[in-house]
Amino acid sequence: MKKLLVVLLSVLCVLSLAGCSGGGSGDDNTGTGDGGTVVKIGGSGPLTGPAAQYGIAVKTGAEIAVEEINALGGLQFELNILDDEHDGEKAVNCYAQLTDWGMDVSMLCVTTGPSLAVADMYQEDGVFAMTPSGSSPDIIAKGDHIFRMCFADPEQGVAAADYMAEKGLGTKVFIFTKSDDEYSTGVAASFKNEAAAKGLEVVGEYLFTSDNATDFPAAQAQEAGAEIVFLPLYYEDDTKIIKACQDLGYNPVFFGVDGFDGALEQEGVDVAMFEGVYYLTPFAYSAPDEATQSFTAKFNAKLGNNPNQFAADGYDVVYAIYNALTAGGATADMTTEELNAIMMEQFKTLNYSGLTGEGMTWDASGAVVKAPLVFRIESGALVAAD
Amino acid sequence: MKKITEMLKKVFSKKYRQRTVSYLIVVLAYLIIETAIKTGSISNTIKSLLVPTCSYIVAALALNLLIGYLGDLCLGQAGFMAVGAFFGAVASVFFSRFISGDVPVLILAIIVGGIAAGLCGALIGIPVLKLQGDYLAIVTLAFCQIIKTLLLNLYVGIDSKGLHFSFITDNTNMDPDGILVIKGAIGANVTKKLSSFTAGILLILFALFIIHNLINSKHGRAIQACRDNKIAASSVGISVSRYKLLVFVISAVLTGMAGTLYGLGFSSFKASKFDFNLSILILVYVVLGGLGNMTGTIISTTLLLVIPEALRAFNDYRMIIYSIVLIAVMLISNNAMIMYYLKQFKDHLKKMFPKRRTE
Structure with missing residues (x-):
């Protein structure tokens, strides 16, 4: 009896393995970043579990940016943020799925632990990665094309x-x-x-x-x-x-x-x-400038609440990548290595103003240079503290 | 020729069949996957799952030895894995300073991880193995928490002068060439990923070899006697506590080795990964595979690790579907009705292909 169950289970096992590899090979089975008509941006974050709010915020922020960029008609982006459950092991699985999907450029991971677990692999495989909110200095120390959008701890x-x-x-x-x-x-x-x-x-x-x-x-x-x-x-x-x-x-x-x-x-x-x-x-949704207000409105329409810093980080990462790619004359049919080379060159001089800071630049280590802002809560709203 | 057929007959005889099948499944899986890797027809998703799957299989096998043959429930597997992973990480960085070549370093690291976990097993085993059932489960659970908390606050660095340890705050004061291998809450940083699929398969075969040979020996029969009736066993002169400790330590060593393999498969891992949930997860693999059934454990572990990844297409509903699958499998494998139909099906097959009795 047990044996029969074993046989049944093994059949199931083989089937699920087959299903897995079938799903992984995806639409254009050409490996990482060869050809295609869109630039594929991958990444992972906690979309379920106790840290889910951060992953969902980054994902939604990045989606808004991708929609805006695609509406411009130039370089077209495709976004794929997988669920890593705030776990290093799952993040490695996500990374593998993203390479199967044909990722060109990456948003690394939303949280620090998973980012540390996969940063080495990005470095080894030559994929440009910028974490929106992984704030440990150890992440960008893992490689020369691992960058960061938020402050360090x-x-x-x-x-x-x-x-x-x-x-x-x-x-x-x-x-x-x-x-x-x-x-x-x-x-x-x-x-x-x-x-x-x-x-x-x-x-x-x-x-x-x-x-x-x-x-x-x-x-x-x-x-x-x-x-x-x-x-x-x-x-x-x-x-x-x-x-x-x-x-x-x-x-x-x-x-x-x-x-x-x-x-x-x-x-x-x-x-x-x-x-x-x-x-x-670095970000307050109540800030009066037009970019923040338009972002807040779009975010509200998607999720029904106000965006936090993580959402803004996700949005800014996509735009920073977009700015670097367009400034470097990148096209969607370039390989991951070519795109990486362009990004490395552009980020030396890139000066980006977004939701989370004005005139942001990046140093050679991959850290962002911007000033932290202190806010104070007054009658339920954020006010810049002086 | 005659010798070979005789050997085959022996290997597939009732006594040895279970062992042979478990070895064969592992070797077969290895050959299939290795060929697929060589021909490039395997996705990165599967590739990234290989090493963790092997580690979980070894940990589940070790737990199955404890639950299935000794009859004691242990919820400290994650703790032993953590000890193996962290000691293995330190050992790998330490030994790679003197030895070039990945394979010897990996073997040494796995041995160190196994010994460290074995020592922990003995340390916890001596006072608590007088307990049974739920009590033992709770004590081992507490042990797992202690290990996790200790590792969360541990700092270990290596420089030319040797190893530096510090606790709670980083006071390692290393030379500039030093590497901080374990950084408290941030976890361990391994400079080089040493674990490979081949190493994982070899470790599974090693674990199977140890377990099968133990349970089919004189000691194995004594162990099962302890499980079935403690009083009867001690009345015929079997030292129950000695055998309990023996199995507990062997299980801890194997789990520690699994932990090392797991840790060295990632460039960075955190102590908080090795929590109570991981222990329960390994217990689920064992229960689903069947107590005392090593082949079943291997298959159930593989299945339960692959399902969540294969379900990624369902996005938000992934974990719900996974849980439903888990409940369904547990219900089906314990449902008398379904078992009855399966038995009828099996009998039907037997009638269609009557076995030649030569014995």
Whole structure:
């Protein structure tokens, strides 16, 4: 009986393998980037699971950019963002599927861990890649044609400490750090260094992991006499911590980083609690300029909420790639290597103004050069803090 | 000629048939896939799945030894895999400083990963193997959490002076030529991907060899006696705790080796990958394959790893369909009605092709 089941299972197995390879070979079975009439942009991000919001935001932002570019009639793009579930192993599978699909240029991955897992393969195979929001400096260090659109984690820690010291928000700081998240530990580490240099005193740090991110000891921060609570975290945890502090009647200055983006868009959360929170972000949907407003409207039409920084990053990556390709005279029938060479050359001199910054340039390491902006929440809306 | 037929007869005799079939399936799969790679008729998607699949198969085989033959439920497989992966990563970077050539470095790394996981297995096994059933499962689950948390805070660097360790914060203070192999929450960075499909297949064959030879030996019978009736086993002089520890450690060593193979198949991996979910996933492979059934485990692991990738065409509904498939397979393989029809079908086949009895 068991044996028969085994035979049946093996038949199924072979069938599914066949199905898999059949699906993978796709429409034009010519391998990576040979010919074709469109430039294929690949990438992966978490479209399901706890980090899904970031993947979906980047994907939607990039889709808007691709639609706009294709409507211009020049170089035509095709976008394919796969679901990597915020897992390095799945990201490698996604990379393989993308090469089967015939990817020409890549948006790498949305989050840091998966980006690190696949960056080597992009470098080896000579595919140009620019991550919209993978903020660890280790990603671009993996190769000379791995680029980044967002700030690096350490830059954010430094910018936050500088701002606090310059504006005199307080001198005693308490930090909540998620110790199993490289984003959080990276920002916190550079913040502590810069804070010491700027004369801020870190009166305490609470370390937690994703397994115990439920009860936050706000009293610890209060007893330590912290005037500022620094939150190098994503918005779900930020929300819980701010709530825990306010429940105690403790109202310090809350200072978040770009992971705070999205806090105001949560369902069932009273945004009044975020009044007066400072945070770093390169993009605010409420900015009055025309590009931001048009993007916000299109994003709203697609998903029914306001775009965050991740969406803007995704949009900007597609446009930066488009600008570099058109400036380098690229055509859709070029191979991946030729496109990569053009991108490498163009990004040395490219000066791009988009949603997440004016006059962005890139250095040889692949890092973007732009200034972080501090925003403050006033009556439920973002206001540039001065 | 006569000798060969006699050997074939022996190999396919009732006693050895199960083993032979499991080896044959692995070798056959290897030949088919290797030919496909050589002729270029295989997609990158399948290629990227090969090494992880081999690692999961070895880990599932090791767990099946524990559950199927010792009868103890262990939820710490992910922990042993993590130990193997991280120690293997450090060992590979360390040894590649002295040895050129990928194969010897990979073998050494796998041995180091296996020994490290085996030591952990012994360490946890000695105090907890007095527990049984649910209690043991919970303790091993806690062990898995401890390992994950320790690795999340570990920093290991290698420079010309040797290995540097530090904990919670990076105080390794290395020479400029040093490489930080393990970087806390960011995980391990391997300089070179050493794992190959061939290595994976060899490791599966090695695991099968160890498991089959163990369970068909004197010790294997003792182990199964411990599973079936502990009191009866100890009454005939079998040291139950000794055999439990033996199997636990062997299982941990094999899982550690699987972990090394897995880790060295990626250029970067994080400790948070090796969580409770991974342990459960491996348990699912084992349960679906059948307790004590090694061939079934190999097939079920392959199937359950390929399905989520093959379902990418369904986009947003992918994981829902995967879960439904999982439920359906579990229901079908335990449904008496379906089993009855399958048996009838089998009997029908038997009638059509009557076996010649020579024994």
